[in-house]
Amino acid sequence: MKKLSLVALASATALCSGVAVASRLGLQDPETPIARQIYSLHSLILWICVVIFVAVFGMMFYAILKHRKSVGHKAAQFHESTTVEIIWTIIPFVILMGMAYPATKTVIDMKDTSNPDLTIKATGYQWKWGYEYVKGEGSLTGVSDGIALLSSLATPMDQIYDPKVQKGENYLLEVDNEMVVPINKKIRILTTANDVIHAFWVPAFGVKQDAIPGFIRDTWFKVEKAGIYRGQCAELCGKEHGFMPIVVRAVEEDEFKAWAEKHKTAAVAEPAPAVQVAAVDTTTAAPAAAAGPVDGKKTYDGLCAACHGMGIAGAPKTGDKGAWSARIAQGPATLAKHAIEGIRAMPAKGGNPALSDAEVTAAVEHMVGLSK
C-alpha cells in the first residue's frame, strides 16, 4: 500500500508541473478562423481521449484490484452475450461520429479556397521560398499583380555555426523579404515547388500545405490582427530544410497598397542602371557588334556553366524558367550585383575575381536570355 501511495504522489506531482507549463505546451495561439476551429477541435478530441483513457484504465485497475483470485473472486461467465456486443459496438460508433462531424466540417472549411481577395503563389526552392503575387480574382486584383520576391533565411551564419555567438530572438525564423498581406482579406496561397517536395506551414494560421514539383495545391487564410507571423518548411527537403523559414507580415489594407505600390515602382525603376551597363557595353563593343571584347557567352561557357549548366550545388539551372522567373523579377541590376558580389552559395564573380564587372554582367545577361 505504501508503494502505491508513493506512485500516486509522484504522478500527482508530475501532473501539477505539467499544468504549470501547459501554457507553453499547447498549440500556437490561433490567429485565423480556421486556426481557431483547428484549436478547438484539437482540445475537444484531446478531452474525449482523456475521458476514454480515465474510464478504460479506471475500470481495468478496479477489476484487477477487486477481482483478484487471492481475494477469492469468481470470474463471471458471459460468452456470446448479444447485449455486451451491441453496447461495445454502439458506444465507439457514437464516439467516432461525435469526432468525425466537427472534424469534417473543419476540413471542408480549410479546403474552401473560393472567392479569395488576393492570390499568392508560393514556390519552394532548395532552400528558400519564392512568392509571386499573381493576377487572380477578387477585390485586390491589380493591386499587387506581378510582384515577385525571393525570401531567404536572414539569420547570420555565425549564429548558426559558432556556438559562442548569442542566438537572436527569431533564430532561424527570420527572412530578408517577408510575404506581405492585408488583414481581414481572404488570401489564397498556391503552393508548388521547383525541385523537391517542400511544405508551406504557418501554425498560427492553421495552414500547412505540401508544395510539390509539377503540381499546384492551394490553401487559404484570413488574418485578423496585424503583425508578424512565422512558420517553416514542414517537409524534409534536404540539408538546409531547417533553414527556409516563412515570415508573413500582415498589415492594414492601406499599408498593403502602399507597399505594393512601392514594390512595383521599385521593380519598374530597376532596369534603369542595367540599361546604362548595356550602353557602356555597346560603346566598348563599338563596331564589332555581337563579338565585342565583353563576350557574355564566352564567360558563361567557360565559368558559369560549371554550376548553372546542370544546376548543381543549388545553382538555378540555366533554361529552367521556374527557377529563374522570381530571380529575373528582381531586375537585371540586382542580378548583376549578386553575380558580382556573390550571394549565399553563389561565389563572387563565379569564383574568378579577375573578371571585370562588365564581363560578369554580360554573362548574367546571356544566362537570363536563355532562361526567360
Ligand code: HEC
Ligand atoms: C560554384 C558554383 C557557381 C558558379 C561557378 C556560378 N554560380 Fe551563379 N549561382 C550559384 C548558386 C548556388 C546560386 C544560387 C544562390 C542563391 O540564391 O542561394 C547562383 C545564383 C546566381 C544568380 C542569381 C542571383 C539571384 O539574385 O538570385 C546569378 C545572376 C548568377 N548566379 C550568375 C552567375 C554568373 C554570371 C556566373 C559566372 C560568372 C556564375 N553565376 C557562376 C552558383 C554558381
Ligand SMILES: [Cu+2]
Ligand atoms: Cu523545404
